[in-house]
Amino acid sequence: MDVILIGYGRMGREIERVLVDRGHRCVARVDPRADGADARSLDEIPGAGANAGRTAARTPADCAIEFAHSEGVVDNARWYGAHGIPAVVGTTGWEAERESVRRIVEEAGSGYLWGANFSVGANLFFALVEAAGVLLHRFEDYDAMMLETHHRHKKDSPSGTALEAARRLLEVYRRKSDIVTDALQRPIEPHELHVASVRGGSVPGIHELTFDSPFDSITIRHSARTRAGFALGSVLAAEWLAGRSGFFSVDDFFADRLKGQGEV
Ligand SMILES: NC(=O)c1ccc[n+]([C@@H]2O[C@H](COP(=O)([O-])OP(=O)(O)OC[C@H]3O[C@@H](n4cnc5c(N)ncnc54)[C@H](O)[C@@H]3O)[C@@H](O)[C@H]2O)c1
Structure with a gap:
């Protein structure tokens, strides 16, 4: 072309x-x-x-x-x-x-x-987030949370990618309905999904979705290396x-x- x-x-x-x-x-x-x-x-x-x-x-x-x-x-x-x-x-x-x-x-x-x-990898990450949400929705012991890390120059937070992943998760993981992005000065409500951001260094972008239970923890992580x-x-x-x-x-x-x- x-x-x-x-x-x-x-x-x-x-x-x-x-x-x-x-x-x-x-x-x-x-x-x-x-x-x-x-x-x-x-x-x-x-x-x-x-x-x-x-x-x-x-x-x-x-x-x-x-x-x-x-x-x-x-x-x-x-x-x-x-x-x-x-x-x-x-x-x-x-x-x-x-x-x-x-x-x-x-x-x-x-x-x-x-x-x-x-990014192909980020879009595969979205697909994995959705698939995990469908599965984990049925297991009440597991609670979901999201963390994203980016370089110190990034202007916005949370990243658009984190918000997109969170939006897709909420479509299938029906126990949660609201995205919370602030630092919480109170216990989180069960229907809230916390999406937290960390800024520093040169990190091109890391997105992690964790499902945590009293017994163990499962994390899906996408880490970009370059543009x-x-x-x-x-x-x-x-x-x-x-x-x-x-x-x-x-x-x-x-x-x-x-x-x-x-x-x-
Ligand atoms: N969709 C994605 O996967 C993805 C990934 C990375 C960046 N981005 C987005 O892509 C855009 C560019 O990112 P970047 O890192 O290359 O930024 P950059 O600042 O390095 O480059 C942008 C360039 O666009 C030029 N420009 C501004 N207005 C223009 C116009 N009307 N016509 C032609 N050129 C114009 C600027 O002079 C500059 O050289 C941003 O909006 C960024 O958020 C999207």
Whole structure:
């Protein structure tokens, strides 16, 4: 595939490496600031002027992969739609615009796949959390809790990944209904799931779900080593999106893979 990268920061560079490894071509790197970018905006890409979508069916690439900043997500979605280019979007922090983007994509009839965590391992972790929740729900001796650890620069807590894992657990582990993220100055209620965060050092991200009983303890742990896992997941998602139209989330892609339809 010929791919346009939108955002040439830490993730964009990692994705470029994975694209090349998998035999794809990076035909443009779009970033208003980054060194090494060859276009400052999408409209600077040759053959992709502001009116190109209306006046000529120019498609300067087979796919776009966007890991940039949330402010650009809506305008970029219009551009992908106008040019008929499927897009994989890993940029986070645009929950409020999700429905507008969905409408843009549906009106354009293009393909769009977004996700807050493209790591194959993290998505396997989510699947294991759900499976464990189904099992452990039946054993009242076991109580559940979650802990996540990240490097000292991380701005938000708990991580989006921890919240997603907690949300998925609560769907199947019906004895708990509420997520509590604060430091507790009281005993926790049985229906509350405590999701705690620790910050420090350079840890790329550790997520642990523990089921604890008076007799023993079971922990499921995902520990990221590098950003390469996110990058690989986004490229696999782009390969999956080719030839599909619609507004997808990374869950649709991994659910398909976990059903055994293709290799991860
Ligand atoms: N979904 C996932 O699996 C996953 C994993 C890691 C990071 N992320 C998210 O991806 C995004 C990028 O992460 P990063 O670590 O590469 O950040 P980064 O700050 O290293 O790089 C982001 C780059 O995007 C550029 N940019 C900003 N606005 C742009 C626009 N409108 N068009 C093109 N480029 C633009 C910036 O100049 C910067 O170079 C963040 O939102 C981050 O939360 C998602």
